[in-house]
Amino acid sequence: MFKGVQILVWAAALYLGLIHQANADSYLVAPGDKLDVSILGRTEFSRIAQVREDGTFRVHMLGAIEAAGLTLSEIEDKIVKRAAESFAGSVSVIVDVAEYRPVSVLGVVQAPGSYPYAPGMTVIKAVAQAGGYERVTAEGVNERDVVNAQQRVVQARIRLRFAEDQREVLMAELALIEAGQLNGEDLTVEDINPDQVSLVRMGRTILDESIEGFSRRAALATAEAELYAQRRAIIGRQLEVTEAQLADVNKLVSQGLSRKERLTDWKVEADRYRSDDLETTARAASAAQTAANAKNEIDVALTQYHRDLLAAKVAADENIELLRSQLDASMDYLRMAAPSLAMTVTEQAETVFEVFRADGSEQPERLTLTSELRPGDVLVVKFEGVVN
Numbered sequence: 542m543f544k545g546v547q548i549l550v551w552a553a554a555l556y557l558g559l560i561h562q563a564n565a566d567s568y569l570v571a572p573g574d575k576l577d578v579s580i581l582g583r584t585e586f587s588r589i590a591q592v593r594e595d596g597t598f599r600v601h602m603l604g605a606i607e608a609a610g611l612t613l614s615e616i617e618d619k620i621v622k623r624a625a626e627s628f629a630g631s632v633s634v635i636v637d638v639a640e641y642r643p644v645s646v647l648g649v650v651q652a653p654g655s656y657p658y659a660p661g662m663t664v665i666k667a668v669a670q671a672g673g674y675e676r677v678t679a680e681g682v683n684e685r686d687v688v689n690a691q692q693r694v695v696q697a698r699i700r701l702r703f704a705e706d707q708r709e710v711l712m713a714e715l716a717l718i719e720a721g722q723l724n725g726e727d728l729t730v731e732d733i734n735p736d737q738v739s740l741v742r743m744g745r746t747i748l749d750e751s752i753e754g755f756s757r758r759a760a761l762a763t764a765e766a767e768l769y770a771q772r773r774a775i776i777g778r779q780l781e782v783t784e785a786q787l788a789d790v791n792k793l794v795s796q797g798l799s800r801k802e803r804l805t806d807w808k809v810e811a812d813r814y815r816s817d818d819l820e821t822t823a824r825a826a827s828a829a830q831t832a833a834n835a836k837n838e839i840d841v842a843l844t845q846y847h848r849d850l851l852a853a854k855v856a857a858d859e860n861i862e863l864l865r866s867q868l869d870a871s872m873d874y875l876r877m878a879a880p881s882l883a884m885t886v887t888e889q890a891e892t893v894f895e896v897f898r899a900d901g902s903e904q905p906e907r908l909t910l911t912s913e914l915r916p917g918d919v920l921v922v923k924f925e926g927v928v929n
Contacts, residue, residue, distance in 0.1 A: 570608045570616065571899060571917060572596055573642035580624065581633035589639045602627060613637065641916035642899065646671040648922035658916045664894050665910040667920050674892075674922070675879070682878040690871045690878070697868040704864060706734040708857040710741050715850050723843075748846045752839050759835035762828045769825035773818060780814035787811055895921045 570576065572594050579587045590598035596609025603623045608616050617634045624632040641658035644667055651672025668674070713730045717723050728745065730738055787807040793799035895905035899917030914920065 566614065567612060568638065569610055569612060570638075571642060572609055573917060574608075574638060575640035576608065576613075576616070577637045577639040578620065579635045579637075580620070581635075583628075583632070644914050644916070645919040646922065647919065649675040649924060650922050651675055658914070662914050663910065664896075664908050664912050664914065664920065667914055668910075668922060671922075687875065687878050690874050693871045694868060694875065697864050697871065701861065701864040701868060703734065703737075704857055704860045706737045708854060708861065709733055710737045711850055711854040711857060714741050714745070715847075715854065718843075718847050718850070744846070744849075748842060751842045755835045755838040755842065759832045759839075762830075762832035762835060766825050766828035766832060769821050769828060773821045773825065776814055776818045776821060780811060780818060783807065783811045783814055891925055893923050893925050895923070897921070 570592055572592050575589055575591045576598060577589050578598075578600060586601050586603070588600070590600065592598050592608045597605040597607050599605050600620065600623075603620065606616065606619055606623065611619070613636045617636045620634045620636065621632055624634070641660075643655040644658045644662065645655050646667050647653045650668060651674070653671060656667060656670045710728070710730050710733055714728055717728065723745075728738060728742055787804070787810075790799055790804050790807050794801055794804045894908045894910070894912070896908050896912075896914065897905050897919040899915060899919075905921065908914075908920075
């Protein structure tokens with residue numbers, strides 16, 4: 542079994558070696574690469590040469606050799622051709638990469654800078670070489686202050702979300718009032734803290750109960766006023782009959798056909814009906830005033846409810862602005878003191894890896910942690926908020 546494992550290990554190593562060899566054979570040399578040039582039998586010409594900005598490197602007695610944009614085999618052929626012009630006999634040349642152009646790692650890492658490239662280098666390896674994600678705060682910043690700022694940000698976000706939910710519910714209730722749909726229309730707001738909705742519904746319930754009480758009072762007072770009106774009509778008819786009788790008795794008394802005492806009795810009776818009429822009129826007016834007051838109380842209750850909602854919305858607006866100001870101040874401090882920590886307190890964030898290729902492409906290419914880099918790449922690590 543051990544022998545079988547050895548065979549698998551050797552096979553894997555051979556496979557990886559073939560892959561790297563294939564990559565080396567197809568690799569295009571660029572300025573900044575260092576080449577190991579070996580000329581068999583002429584060690585004085587063998588050397589490690591760096592490809593210059595003009596794309597060439599120099600070999601003693603052979604002059605400048607073009608290398609940029611060529612494979613190692615093509616460079617070997619150029620050296621062989623140049624050597625054939627200078628030396629007698631055939632020349633064997635081997636060119637290998639002694640050192641690749643470095644990879645630059647920038648952004649929210651511990652130690653931004655340039656790092657040696659090795660075949661198979663991935664994003665995660667480059668980030669590891671740069672010390673991982675940024676952790677250290679700015680110079681002169683107290684770590685406790687950073688922790689406190691993080692806590693303030695988290696608390697401000699929670700309170701801000703609560704205040705924004707409160708404002709949304711208040712605005713929905715105000716919209717129903719302004720549209721005249723408060724009566725019988727249930728308050729529905731999606732994606733809002735249900736406690737906020739319940740709180741406003743409780744206020745609406747209190748208002749509805751108050752309005753119902755005022756409405757019953759107005760109805761009873763109106764019915765009472767109608768009863769007094771009916772009584773006035775009855776008293777009016779009785780008074781009319783009494784005054785007619787009084788007129789007849791008065792004629793009889795003037796003719797000496799009736800006693801004056803009887804006239805006095807009818808006058809007292811007429812005055813009693815007049816008094817009842819005045820009292821009934823007063824009671825009817827009082828009942829009508831009670832009904833009017835009850836209806837006015839309904840309008841006052843609605844106006845008061847509307848005013849309280851507006852006042853609560855103004856307070857919510859002010860609270861939201863204050864919380865946003867506190868949140869911005871704390872976030873600005875964290876971005877200055879510890880940019881990477883500033884991203885940890887955001888609701889949703891992702892690590893973004895962008896690479897600017899050495900071929901001169903203006904637009905960056907997005908990579909993953911396991912993506913392979915190329916010599917001369919510039920890797921930028923940053924945090925971005927996730928947009929839902």
